Amino acid sequence: MRADMAKVIVERPRFGSRLPSRKKGYRKFTQRVPLEDQPKREPLLGRWKGCQRNLNEHLGPMRRFLRSNIGRPWNRVHKDLCEHVSFNNPVQAHVLTHVYQYVNQHVEVMNSAHVVLVSPEWAYGHRLRPGEMYICPHTGLLKAVRPDRRRTPPTKISGEGLVQYLWRDNAWWEVQLRHLPDDPDELWDVWLERDVADLTAEDCRVAYGGKLFAVSKRPLNREETRQLYRKLRQRRR
Helix, strand or coil, X not given: CCCCHHHHHHCCCCECCCCCCCCCCHHHHHHHCCHHHCCCCCCCCHHHHCXXXXXXXXXXXXXXXHHHCCCCEHHHHHHHHHHCCCCCCHHHHHHHXXXXXXXXXXXXXXXXXXXXXXCCHHHCCCXXXXXXXXXXXXXXXXXXXXXXXXXXXXXXXXXXXXXXXXXXXXXXXXXXXXECCCCCCCCEECCCCEEHHHCCHHXXXXXXXXXXXXXXXXXXXXXXXXXXXXXXXXXXX
8 A cells, every 4th residue: 555545535625624714602602692682694604504614535545445455355455554554643543434434344245246234233134236345254355246147037948847938929938849750740840830840950959958849839827927937936046
């Protein structure tokens, strides 16, 4: 970490630094003096409109430093942060209070793309967004939540026996299959809508996963579609 990190982050003009100030004790004066003796006119100062002086830290260097150390043990990263910060200087020590705005300590890791908070209580179970940093409770490494890779929806689900569920025309179809005979004769594939004699082994493999052809098909209704999705979720667990 750069030696002047504390100076870079803290030494910056505060928000509202040019706002004029009232005299010391003015608020107590207005509370103590009777209403009829209150000032008849007052300037519209920023602090009375909700605009007060606030700290204006430049936290970009710290954020970039933390991201550049993803994958390192957190104890070593924290040691590097403390190396150039004087705890006797309250201004420099204030720098470390911003570290845990970017790094989450108390988490539970489901997988690299699913990390949830376990503390504080009001945020229990809150899922971290992709890119947020956390300390891995198992390895102690500084990590970042990976983006969740969305799975492409399936278009073919195997059922019981020679039954497959195939997706076409925004609907699921139940397709009954049979093994290819040695002599297809005048058989017709109802799914590919072609003569079985004209089908190649590659056509059957791509459509059904083997030397099979479709003898019947029907669309699933809503309840059957829901049951099919339930079975699919159970298989993925």
